[in-house]
Amino acid sequence: SDDRNHILDDLVSMLWFGAVALLIGIPPLQFPQLVLVLRFIESLSHANTSLSFGWLGERLIVSPRFHRVHHGVMAAGRRSVNYGAVFPIWDMLCRTADFTPHLPATGDTAAPEAMATGGYIAQQQAGLAQLARTLGRPRAG
Missing domain, CATH: 1.20.5 (Single alpha-helices involved in coiled-coils or other helix-helix interfaces)
Structure with missing residues (x-):
């Protein structure tokens, strides 16, 4: 499973996400649907596969190949890249997007x-x- 967050992290995230959703006016009955769609994309981005959405697709939605670079073993101790788990626009704006096609080994040796x-x-x-x-x-x- 890709869902290895600590329960405290999940609780804080859901409270924050719910508050922001209310502030920007997302109707309460649409909130669960939004959560399901975003969690699906986030889970897919953490799949242990080299799946790519192509040149254009990877610039619209984070693919497993794109996000895998963020979890690469060699990323530890260096400036990391590909933080996004749903939309790569933030990585593109912050200049942390790496669209090169390499597939690093992943994990946390420590x-x-x-x-x-x-x-x-x-x-x-x-x-x-x-x-x-x-x-x-x-x-x-």
Whole structure:
């Protein structure tokens, strides 16, 4: 599954997304449909495949090939690219779009194994443990 977000991240995201939808006037009965369409596109962009939508299509909707570059192993420690999971326009505007056809290996070599292969509970526990370690580190400067 591509849905490996922590439950706290999902909660904050949904509250934010719902508030913005209300502010811009999306009718409440259309909100679930919008969520389904956007989640489908986001899930497809995280599929472990080299699927491309072609020159024009990749500039309109994020494809699995486009977004895979963002998750490449070599992206760690460098300026990353292809942040978008639905629309590449933000990457194009911020000059972080990389449309070259290469397919890098993906993953996070520093992450605990449970983050990639563990069940739902193991992933949630590993995420909380990582958050605690990060918050417990002294700040530089």
